[in-house]
Amino acid sequence: MSQNQSVWTSIRFWRQSAAWVTGFAVILLILLTFDTIGQITMGTDADLKNGITKRVPAPTVINYHIDYKYDQKRGHEVPVIGKKEPFFGKEWSPKEAKELLHLGKLTSQAKNCMNCHTLLGNGAYYAPDLTKAWIDPKWKDMIAMTGSKTKEEAMVKFLMDPSNNATHGRRMPNLKITKDEAMGLVAFLKHMSSIDTNGFPRGFSKGVEEFKAGGTYAH
């Protein structure tokens, strides 16, 4: 660098600055990644039994009632894992639950769910977001429509024959999902609804009842 040249027009200065800034950003990202991966690794069955909250619970969370409620302190809804409830009429062992979730996640990719739906808000925008699909109030109607006893049974019937159980002109195609795969998918969806998503989606389905009743202003 000649004596008259300002540092602001020196290629060397900018090259070194670029290297330092990039290096710093990469190191920070790697450190944060270690922390985040630790926090989003699945919990254990023991955590669930002891009431220890994990951002992503163990697969056996499918044995529990899952709700999504407003948390005063955090200022948004959080998943609430409640009492035990049968899932497909039984309690699933850690091994069985893990296998079922594995089948479900694999099926969700094999059937390309993400190119119509969004999962955790990511994917395509042609069909509803599935983040909290398990607790969607719509399943009440679907239980009646499919003549099922439980929500999980209704979901399986829907997934195996979606085009004949459609609610709108925009139907889900028949993806030749087997009964086992459908059960896996339901477990995958139930598990996903138990993930702490920092309050996404906000105010889940809060206006739907009012809307269906024709709005509060109507009566």
Place this chain on the structure above:
Amino acid sequence: MLTSIKNNNFKYESQKLGMMYFRVAIVLFGAQLLMGLIAAIQFLVPGFLFEVFDFSVARMVHINALVVWMLFAMIGSVYYMLPDETGIETVGIKLGKLAFWVLTAAIVVVVLVYIFIQIGPGKESTIWLINEGREYLEAPRWADIGIVVVILIFYYNVFFTFIKGRKTGIMTVMVANLLALAGLYLAGMFFTDNISIDQYWWWWVIHLWVEATWEVFVGTLAAYALVKIIGAKREIVEMWLWIEVLMLFGSGILGLGHHYFWIGTPEYWWEIGALFSSLEPVPLVAMFVHVLYDWGKEQGESGSKPAITNTPAMAWIVTNAFGNFLGAGIWGFFHTLPQVNIYTHGTQFTAAHGHLAFFGAYATILIGMMYLGIQGSVGAKRMKATFKSKMAIFLITFGVLGMTVALTIAGYEQVLIERAELGGGWDAFFTAQNLPWYVQAQVWRTIMGVVTFIGFVYLVWDLLTIGKQAQAEN
């Protein structure tokens, strides 16, 4: 462009190889647009090709063709500029050509499987052979591995040509950036039952590509093109390039945090993502200013004779400077803060941003590089825009802007009615989708998609004919 490979005006085989990549890229670009039209129609007429060629298939091929045509055009651009910058022939050109054919054949097989087999049973074999079912990274695992091998060959060529030849600042950035770009692909090549971890690493590939390494790549191409087209001073261009690298990586790497607001990851990403992604538009403004400043300066200094040696390429590069800032910068900033994003996340708002950003930041400059390639192939000192060049750039830009505006309106409606008013979920979703405001926006999106496609036809026509015309004029 068809005859560009047979022409003897290229001093280097590497540039011929670049043109081979461009040709495949433009075909895939056409496929992308056709698939987009099918998907757009399906929003309006849900029975269209139902259970034959469903939305999920059209949309998968739409976004995959997009990513692949851009990668092809990027590789093509590198092979094209490599001998110019290093002053020597690419070291492993035979291997490079073989890799081209392997990659092209693999892509054809992948697309045919997407179109005809579409989906498979819930088994590992589906992920290995049919599709991986992860947005943008649907390519089955066998193809992933093939892509890695081909990219290794490509990188070997770039790296060793760089080492052997002249070492310019532009190539230094290119070589370092390509290593990061190629390496990141590996983050998307594994399966996990944990959807949060799945999406965590998935975003490493997608975000660190399109909001960091691809942007630096564009900065590098723009630097090369400015030197080539308007004879910009290399010292100035290279200094700007380093400033761009500083700002793009400084904001873009941790800007990754704006994808970690709602996927199960901790709250601290709200602040990190908001802060750094808000800074992401800054380098895009800088790039815009830089291109226009250099253009004005060279134009002023050249006196009476025109400074631009390739007007269609320059037009696309200026469109890139503006489109990158508008599509990636402004439309990205619109919904990057978590306080807004909690409502906009997963709506047509994202699609609006995606359309303008991919077009503005990447499609534009890659098309510009194709025009540069054609000029080189016919050995013309100057290449002037034809009527077809002008129609192409006008219709494509107008069409994409129109689609973006329409999708933004659809997004607003969805954000306010589906999310804010009804709170999301099945009924909220369909209520918002069926309102006239939304449907109207989708109609306009489809019309603007057709406009874009007509522009594409002009573009192909121009690319096929402009070379001969320029040759005749010179």
